[in-house]
Amino acid sequence: MIPGRKPAPPVKVKSLQCRACGAPIEIRSGPRAQVIVCAYCDTSMDAQDPTFKILWQYQQQIKFEPLIPIGARGTLRGELLECIGYMRRTVTVEGIDYTWSEYLLYNPFKGYRWLTEFSGHWSFVKECFALPVGPNGMVGVNPPDTAVNYMGLSCKHFQSAEARVTYCIGEFYWHVEKNQRNRVHDYVSPPYVLSAEESADEITWSLGEYVTAKELWDGFKLKTAPPAAVGVAPNQPNPLGNSRILWRNFGLFTALAFLITLFFTMFCPSREVFSKSFQYYANEKEKAQVTENFKITGRPCNVEIDISSSLYNRWAMFNMALINADTFTAVDFGQEVSYYHGVEGGESWTEGDRNSSAVVGQVSSGTYFLRVDPESGTGNSPDTFNPQNPAPGPEVFSYTVKVYRDVTQWLYFWLVVGVLLPLPIIQSIRSASFENRRWMESDHPPVSNSSED
Amino acid sequence: MERFYDYFGYGLLSLLFGAHLFGWSFLDKDVIPNVPKDVRDNPGSYRSVYRTHTTWWGGK
Numbered sequence: 001m002i003p004g005r006k007p008a009p010p011v012k013v014k015s016l017q018c019r020a021c022g023a024p025i026e027i028r029s030g031p032r033a034q035v036i037v038c039a040y041c042d043t044s045m046d047a048q049d050p051t052f053k054i055l056w057q058y059q060q061q062i063k064f065e066p067l068i069p070i071g072a073r074g075t076l077r078g079e080l081l082e083c084i085g086y087m088r089r090t091v092t093v094e095g096i097d098y099t100w101s102e103y104l105l106y107n108p109f110k111g112y113r114w115l116t117e118f119s120g121h122w123s124f125v126k127e128c129f130a131l132p133v134g135p136n137g138m139v140g141v142n143p144p145d146t147a148v149n150y151m152g153l154s155c156k157h158f159q160s161a162e163a164r165v166t167y168c169i170g171e172f173y174w175h176v177e178k179n180q181r182n183r184v185h186d187y188v189s190p191p192y193v194l195s196a197e198e199s200a201d202e203i204t205w206s207l208g209e210y211v212t213a214k215e216l217w218d219g220f221k222l223k224t225a226p227p228a229a230v231g232v233a234p235n236q237p238n239p240l241g242n243s244r245i246l247w248r249n250f251g252l253f254t255a256l257a258f259l260i261t262l263f264f265t266m267f268c269p270s271r272e273v274f275s276k277s278f279q280y281y282a283n284e285k286e287k288a289q290v291t292e293n294f295k296i297t298g299r300p301c302n303v304e305i306d307i308s309s310s311l312y313n314r315w316a317m318f319n320m321a322l323i324n325a326d327t328f329t330a331v332d333f334g335q336e337v338s339y340y341h342g343v344e345g346g347e348s349w350t351e352g353d354r355n356s357s358a359v360v361g362q363v364s365s366g367t368y369f370l371r372v373d374p375e376s377g378t379g380n381s382p383d384t385f386n387p388q389n390p391a392p393g394p395e396v397f398s399y400t401v402k403v404y405r406d407v408t409q410w411l412y413f414w415l416v417v418g419v420l421l422p423l424p425i426i427q428s429i430r431s432a433s434f435e436n437r438r439w440m441e442s443d444h445p446p447v448s449n450s451s452e453d
Numbered sequence: 454m455e456r457f458y459d460y461f462g463y464g465l466l467s468l469l470f471g472a473h474l475f476g477w478s479f480l481d482k483d484v485i486p487n488v489p490k491d492v493r494d495n496p497g498s499y500r501s502v503y504r505t506h507t508t509w510w511g512g513k
Contacts, residue, residue, distance in 0.1 A: 241455055246454070250462075268473075301475075323488055331483070359478045361476050361478025362475055362476050369493065420462060420465060
């Protein structure tokens with residue numbers, strides 16, 4: 001306290017009685033209050049008049065209980081606020097009434113704030129400090145600009161309609177009355193909604209931000225349950241997030257996967273460590289072959305075994321064993337090839353492939369050899385040795401076995417891309433569906449009704 | 454969702470790096486210890502588990 005100065009008197013709530021019904025009324029916003037509407041008899045009184053003269057009197061047919069009671073105090077976004085007024089406003093679109101609630105909040109140091117509620121969706125609204133600008137400078141409201149910019153926030157036009165006051169209680173800083181009409185224009189950039197209210201002589205701009213009912217109920221410490229949110233609000237943040245972020249990250253991961261694979265292609269190039277050709281004879285008693293030793297050096301790596309054959313109109317199964325010459329441990333696997341060719345209806349056709357490759361993973365350094373045991377045939381059964389005629393017969397086909405080490409598998413890159421891809425796609429579809437539902441309620445629905453054309 | 458996708462993506466990249474570095478493979482294989490040592494001189498002394506093919510692919 002400054003010495004010699006009297007302490008400021010405590011802020012008092014001025015009390016009076018309703019001029020019509022005698023019910024007690026409190027003026028919470030002091031001299032700023034213009035109109036007080038009695039919550040009991042709906043009589044509107046002039047708060048600026050020393051005698052609180054009655055402005056209008058009518059019985060509102062239906063009483064609405066505000067979800068946040070008049071006089072309730074709470075903290076919202078760091079501001080201590082008191083609910084001093086409640087009103088309901090209605091717009092009629094294509095013969096259907098849409099009504100929302102507005103709560104007037106007051107703090108003697110911060111001024112007025114609003115809370116709006118429609119279908120369980122809430123927005124915390126403040127008056128704008130600056131005038132928004134349209135694409136051509138001044139904002140046009142008749143017809144409304146398709147987009148406006150408020151202090152760097154770009155908002156798209158959502159809806160314009162004539163709103164009328166259908167219910168009000170409490171005190172207000174302007175002369176509110178039932179059936180008072182204003183044209184309102186909403187521009188959105190979730191979680192924000194920029195609203196313009198047109199009256200006869202001015203346009204008032206306000207900026208609302210989407211708030212959850214939980215935040216409100218926690219802030220005002222309300223004991224009741226909040227109404228469930230229904231549908232999608234114009235400024236409701238998309239809960240599915242921004243699919244563009246996922247697509248950006250998909251691009252990033254794809255680029256990194258490409259670079260990783262390219263790195264191994266360039267700095268760990270594949271090397272041929274063995275190659276040999278063999279012939280297949282249908283009547284050979286022992287068709288299995290064993291190769292010479294070959295060395296695999298360096299870190300454990302993959303080994304690709306390629307088979308290329310001159311197979312024609314038959315199949316072949318190569319039973320392979322990569323055998324460590326030191327430990328005599330074998331890695332067994334099979335490689336299948338089949339190749340058919342013919343002419344049908346004057347058209348040549350082919351089916352299958354003469355070549356095959358298999359990749360054996362994590363092969364340690366050491367000396368190895370291959371055991372190749374081919375089986376082949378033209379029908380269901382493989383060729384079998386005929387002991388009555390032990391000659392191997394003519395060569396049926398030849399095949400070459402090549403062994404490479406450290407073969408970069410581009411298949412893995414494509415697998416990574418394939419696994420990463422579905423999530424952004426699904427997210428985009430779901431996010432677009434959410435936005436579709438949002439804009440269906442606007443003046444700019446994504447899909448126009450054909451009957452309107 | 455974005456955070457999950459980040460973890461998912463970096464996890465996949467780690468797998469990709471590991472697959473390239475350690476030479477991982479999807480090949481359906483069997484590791485057989487103690488192959489007969491005379492397999493080089495007598496290839497028939499050891500038969501692969503994949504032997505005896507019974508399926509015919511056919512063709513048109």
